[in-house]
Amino acid sequence: MTLSTSSDTLAATLRGRLLLPGSVAFDQAATPWNLAVRQPAAAVVEAADADDVVTLVRHARAEGLAVAAQSTGHGAxxxxxxxVLLRTGRLDAVTVDPAAGTARVGAGATWAAVQARTAPHGLTGLLGSAPGVGVTGYTLGGGLGWFSRVHGLAAHRVRSFDVVGADGEPGTVTATSDPDLFWALRGGGGDLAIVTALEIDLVEVPALTGGGVVWPADRAGAVLDAFREVTASAPRELSVWLTRVEPPGAPAMVVVRAAYLGDDVAARTLLRPFDAVGGALTGEVRPVALADVGSITADRPDPTAGLSHAELLTGVDDDALTRLLTSPVGPVTVVQLRHLGGALAEADPDDGATGAITEPYLLYALGLAHAPGLAAAVRARLDRLPDDLAHLATGRRPATFLSPGERASAAYSPDALARLQGLKRSRDPHGTIRGAYPLIA
Known part of the structure; x- marks a missing residue:
């Protein structure tokens, strides 16, 4: 049965809105953050509360439909x-318990909303580089960000998940109430249940230092050498990302961005090899307020059209990375090398589906795709990245760095994937829940 035959029944039982194709409201609600992605959903439901999620899932199960949940649409x-595309943006309540060091976060809340409430207490969640990203989708995919070298993945800081299962029943999932599903939701994606809220542990941050420095592209080789030197002995409190940027119609640049959980004097000492490069165009490393952690990367807050590709790397081979970071990479706009390690490599596989990320580096590339011809050229260049990386790429990438067209199998070990797929078959045999990257293709 199609939704069109039962839409009136569903609409009458929702507190939120049911939107069908053919309206401006539907087009707006179905548009994700990445404008290069088209979402041909049968309908959109904008849930007003968790009860609406229960209503929708039960209706979808009865009608043989699937439900795909999104908040901001960053991972679409x-x-x-x-x-049926479920928009959870109205489930955006955030409450903080400073004494317990925890926060309860609704499925539609962004990291910016969490930071605004936790930062005054000297606390933070384990957010990524862009505060506008939704907490839930990011965390279900593991959650890799500035503080991960010290504190691990965001998923490993979840105490409980409020969910609606594929059977339409609401519940709270903890390590004791449902250890299998708890393990799976900590990094295993959104293919097993709809999360309506989660409770997370926060971490104390006495001081945060961060910022970026920009050089012309002809200094890229020297910057890469300094990057190798700094990351070879960096304490886990320091995270450094090296980026080559080729803006359309502008000179190429190389940028280093860093975040350090400590004071600016210690940060500048650790980053001193970059001072020796010389010729910087602009930038500085400075104390950063917790509420302003997004300023370190200054990621674009507005929707855009882009294509991306990521690879976890076993090292920084001279030839491959020199070609990627010192040679033109157009029409790709950004090629970024992130230093990992620390707590990421020490994670217990029993703590969550992602397990340990033992590769010390992550390469991420992005190109604009606002025109069909440009999109095709960017995709062709991105498809050649594994060849450029030769033996360095393991073929694995974190779930939040998967790209449209890729499969969940690229994010998990064979054992973890088999366990996730077993849970999918037993918990959702009818495929009522549809994650961004289905566990069973």
Whole structure:
């Protein structure tokens, strides 16, 4: 049965809105943050509360439909044909318990909202580089950010998940109430249940230092050498990302951005090899307020059209990375090397589906895709990245760095994937829940 035959029944039982194709409101609600992704959903439901999620899932199960949940749409893949797209943006309540060091976060809340409430207490969640990203989708995919070398993945800081299962029943999932599903939701993606809220542990940050320095592209080789030197002995409190940027119609640049959980004097000492490069165009490393952690990267807050690719790397081979970071990479706009390690490599596989990330580096590339011809050229260049990386790429990438068209299998070990797929078959045999990257293709 299609939704069109039962839409009136569903609409009458929702407190939120049911939107069908053919309206401006539907087009707006179905548009994700990445404008290069099209979402041919059968309908969109904008839930007013968790009860609406229960209503929708029960209706979808009865009608043989699937439900795909999104808050901001940052992780959208377009794999929603024939599904009901559930928008959770109104479930955005955030409450903080400073004494306990925890926060309860609704499924539609962004990291910016969490930071605004935790920062006054000297506390933070384990957010990524862009505060506008939704907490839930980021965390279900593991959650890799500035503080991960010290504190691990965001998923490992979840105490409980409020969910609606594929059977339409609401519940709270903890390590004791449902250890299998708790393990799976900590990094295993959104293919097993709809999360309506989560409780997370926060961490104390006495001081944060961060910022970026920009050089012309002809200094890239020297900057890469300094990057190797700094990351070879960096304490886990320091995270450094090296980026080559080729803006359309502008000179190429190389940028180093860093975040340090400590004071600016210690940070500048650790980053001193970059001072020796010389010729910097602009930038500085400075004390950063917790509420302003997004200023370190200054990621674009507005929707854009882009294509991306990521690879976890076993090292920094001279030839491959010199070609990627010192040679033109157009029409790709950004090629970024992130230093990992620390707590990421020490994670217990029993703590969550992602397990340990033992590769010391992550390469991430992005190109604008606002025109069909440009998109095709960017995709062709991104497809050649594994060849450029030769033996360095393991073929694995964190779930939040998967790109449309890729499969969940690229994010998990064979054992973890088999366990996740077993849970999918037993908990959702009818495929009522549709994650961005389905566990069973």
């Amino acid at each position: 893949t377009g794999d929603v044909a024939g599904t």
